[in-house]
Amino acid sequence: xxxxxxxxxxxxxxxxxxxxxxxxxxxxxxxxxxxxxxxxxxxxxxxxxxxxxxxxxxxxxxxxxxxxxxxxxxxxxxxxxxxxxxxxxxxxxxxxxxxxxxxxxxxxxxxxxxxxxxxxxxxxxxxxxxxxxxxxxxxxxxxxxxxxxxxxxxxxxxxxxxxxxxxxxxxxxxxxxxxxxxxxxxxxxxxxxxxxxxxxxxxxxxxxxxxxxxxxxxxxxxxxxxxxxxxxxxxxxxxxxxxxxxxxxxxxxx
Ligand code: NDP
Numbered sequence: 081x082x083x084x085x086x087x088x089x090x091x092x093x094x095x096x097x098x099x100x101x102x103x104x105x106x107x108x109x110x111x112x113x114x115x116x117x118x119x120x121x122x123x124x125x126x127x128x129x130x131x132x133x134x135x136x137x138x139x140x141x142x143x144x145x146x147x148x149x150x151x152x153x154x155x156x157x158x159x160x161x162x163x164x165x166x167x168x169x170x171x172x173x174x175x176x177x178x179x180x181x182x183x184x185x186x187x188x189x190x191x192x193x194x195x196x197x198x199x200x201x202x203x204x205x206x207x208x209x210x211x212x213x214x215x216x217x218x219x220x221x222x223x224x225x226x227x228x229x230x231x232x233x234x235x236x237x238x239x240x241x242x243x244x245x246x247x248x249x250x251x252x253x254x255x256x257x258x259x260x261x262x263x264x265x266x267x268x269x270x271x272x273x274x275x276x277x278x279x280x281x282x283x284x285x286x287x288x289x290x291x292x293x294x295x296x297x298x299x300x301x302x303x304x305x306x307x308x309x310x311x312x313x314x315x316x317x318x319x320x321x322x323x324x325x326x327x328x329x330x331x332x333x334x
Contacts, residue, residue, distance in 0.1 A: 084315040088113035091164035092312065093156065095147050095204055096174035098125035100273030101223060101301045105171050106140075107132055108305025109312060114169065115139040117160035121146050139164065147174045147200030150207075157207045166215060169312045170208040172201040172245075173223040177275055179234045190237045197241035198248070205252055209261065217260040221311045222249050223304075224267040224323060226331045242267070246323045253321030262320040264311045269327025270298040294329030 082088065092109045096102035097118035106116045110133040118129045123144040130140035141163040145152035160167050175197045178189055205220055212218025227235060228242030246265055253263040270276060270289055279285045280298065290296060307326055310316050325331045 085309060085313045086113055087169075087309065087313060090114040090168040090312070091117070091160060091166050092169035092171065093117040093119065093160045093167060093208065094171040094173060095119045095156075095200075097129050098122055100275060101268070101271055101304050102171070102173040103129050103132075104301035104305050105173060105308045107136070108302070108309050109169065109171075110136045110138040110140070111305075112309045112313065113138070114312070115164050117141045117143055117156065117163065119143045119145050119147070119156050120174065147204055148195050150203055153200075153203045153207045156204075157211055161211060167208055167211045168215075168217065169219045169221070170204060170212075171221045171223070171308060171312075172204050174200060174204075175223065175275075177235065177238050180237070181234060182236045185237060193237040194241050194244075197238065198244040201245055202248060205248070205263070209252070209256060212261045213256065213259045218256075218262075219312045220252065220261065220263040221308055222246075222263070222265040224249070224265045226267050226269045226325055226327045228267060229323070229325075230331060249323060250321045257320060262311075262316070264316070264319060264321070265323040266304060266307055266311070267323050267325050267327070267331075268299070268304060269293065269325070269330040271301055271304060272298050273301055292330055292333075293327070294333065297328065299326070299328065 092114040094106040097106040098120035126142040133140035143156045143159045145156045225242040227239040228246045249265040
């Protein structure tokens with residue numbers, strides 16, 4: 081009998097699957113039984129993720145693509161459906177971060193960040209959503225951030241983009257519920273990836289970060305996988321429009 085968490089026969093697409101959280105989520109979905117299309121701009125690293133999925137006995141395709149290009153995003157959904165016959169799960173994970181003081185933040189840098197972290201996620205949700213609407217089912221999982229809800233210093237563009245993504249989660253959840261599509265968001269705190277490696281390598285910054293996390297540590301990327309599997313599976317069928325913190329308690333007591 082198929083269990084609540086079983087993703088056997090499901091087709092997933094994960095953006096930013098070449099490293100960090102995206103790679104870990106792609107492997108977790110494959111571990112639960114899904115076939116996975118892996119997307120990022122850099123092809124060799126994607127091939128490595130695909131090989132790891134193959135080793136789990138699941139099918140993987142790689143689609144080198146930039147989520148800011150409508151043409152690339154259409155191609156990525158088409159390639160997934162060509163390979164697997166359907167698209168059940170989208171994980172909108174690709175993202176970038178730049179730290180700058182707000183008073184000197186160049187508007188080109190502001191736009192550059194929003195175009196990846198917010199507009200890119202919208203483009204991917206729209207293209208995947210069209211396929212899911214035709215199927216009358218689907219799961220969209222956005223990767224937001226605790227900073228989409230909290231004030232922060234030096235990361236105004238990033239925090240604004242993630243707040244937009246949290247809001248987009250609720251609007252798409254409302255709009256597409258009638259088609260059997262759920263849309264939820266994982267908002268992580270600090271996860272040990274290339275994203276924040278420089279910050280964590282600086283002892284002073286690391287101590288300041290850790291002092292704000294009640295559990296007293298950062299998480300490994302693999303710790304995001306189980307929540308993504310839950311949101312992709314039958315276990316979460318009645319949950320939609322939610323932003324779930326995965327942050328060691330940080331958002332409780334900023
Ligand atoms: P990484 O920098 O390790 O990975 C980012 C991934 O996104 C890479 O695969 C990268 O591949 C891909 N990517 C970046 N830009 C694009 C683009 N334009 N088109 C397609 N792919 C792109 O970051 P993390 O794994 O740490 O972060 C993943 C997500 O999690 C991000 O959305 C981030 O905001 C979020 N997050 C991370 C936290 C953390 O502490 N690490 C905390 C909260 C949220 P390539 O460069 O080859 O395109």
